[in-house]
Amino acid sequence: MPELPEVETVCRGLAPFMEGRTLARVDQRRKDLRFPFPKQFAKRLVGRRVERIRRRAKYILISLDDGAVLIIHLGMSGRMTITPPGRCAPEPGKHDHVVFGMDAGxxxxxxxxxxxxxMDLGREDTLDQHPLLCDIGPEPLGNVFSGAYLSERLxxxxxxIKSxxxxxxxxxxxxxxxxxxxLYRAGISPKRLASTVAGVRAERLVPIVRNVLEEAIAKGGSTLKDYVQTDGELGYFQHEFAVYGREGEPCPGCDCKTSVxxxxxxxxSTFYCAKRQR
DNA sequence: CGGCCAACCTGTGCGC
DNA sequence: TGCGCACAGGTTGGCC
Structure with a gap:
């Protein structure tokens, strides 16, 4: 389920177990994911200390003490499982493709x-130029993403606009x-041409995008603790969505018979309310 | 270049 | 019970 808020939550969940710790063991259990793993993948990681974990777009970036950066994308179905120190880690299953063992356990x-x-490896000092990251737009929670910016791009x-x-x-x-x-919160139809959202609609949309993401991150943070305590799974908390996955249900606050x-x-799939979104 | 679609891969749920 | 199809939260490469 990894969009920005989920990836952010995974990063925050990993940080306490990885930052400042050394990768004692890396078990790469197949040769490729979407792409082949880089050459000497495990070997280049073992013995390195993790300095910092952060997110860019939907990428998890793990910087190491030799200037390398482990770049991870979860795709559609990727997830991270944590077994805290002192607990017995389960045997890796069929779809556990990489196992990281930290020095602290x-x-x-x-x-x-x-x-x-x-997964790929990049260099901290040239990360902006990495092929996976170089063409990516601004972070929606950062200052560059403004009404003026979005307007210009649309x-x-x-x-x-959906696309x-x-x-x-x-x-x-x-x-x-x-x-x-x-788009639901903004009252904008997903079918509306992007060019017609430039201007006032874009100005309105930007803070709404921020709010939606911030709320999801806040919820992820609040469920994260429980997840790590129970079965260690990260990235699978269920949010409550107004329209997503609610085909046929009345949208919140809609007094008419119009359903999602x-x-x-x-x-x-796009889910929307044809009455409230124009 | 902009825009659309198929493809990557596996699992699940539904209709017949 | 089994079969075939539609669908799943992402991204890219190729085509017009």
Missing amino acids: AVIMFNDVRRFGL KGRKTP ALLDQKIVAGLGNIYVCEA QRIVQSGR
Whole structure:
């Protein structure tokens, strides 16, 4: 379920178990995910101390004490499992593709059924130029992402606003769920051409996108603790969505019979209220 | 270049 | 019970 808020939550969950600790053991259990692993992957990681964990777009960035950065993307089905120090880690299963053993005893497993995820190694000092990161747009929670910025980027775009917001070059980290939710809150139809959102609608949309993401991060943070305590799974907390996955249900606050509709846009489900979103 | 679609891969749930 | 199909939260590469 990894969009920006989930990836942020995973980063925060990993940090206490990895930051300042050394990678004592790295077990790479297959040769590729979406792409092949880099050469000498495990070997280049073992013995390195983790300095910092952070997120950029939907990427997890783990900087190491030799200037390398482990870049991880969870794809559609990737997840991280943590077994805290002192507890017995389960045997890796069929879809546990990488196992990280920390010197303090924590065991972190990367699990990804569909293998749309990826891992790569970059350099801290040139990370901006890394092929996976160099074309990505501004963070939606940062200062660059303003009404003026979004407006400018939507100008002249003939694609639906839904598709434009999913475009990681325009803004980083939004996925199918949070785009649906943000457009619902903003009262903007997902079918509306992006160019017609430039201007006042874009000004309105930007703070709504921020709020949707911040709320989701806050909820992730509050459920995170419990998850690590119980079965160690990170990234699988259930949010309550207004429209996503609610086809046929009345949307919150709708007094009419109009219910949430599901349509398909460029091959992906969009959920929206045709009455409230224009 | 902009925009659309298929493809990557596995699992699950539903209709017949 | 089994089969086939639709669908799943992401991204890319190829085509027009």
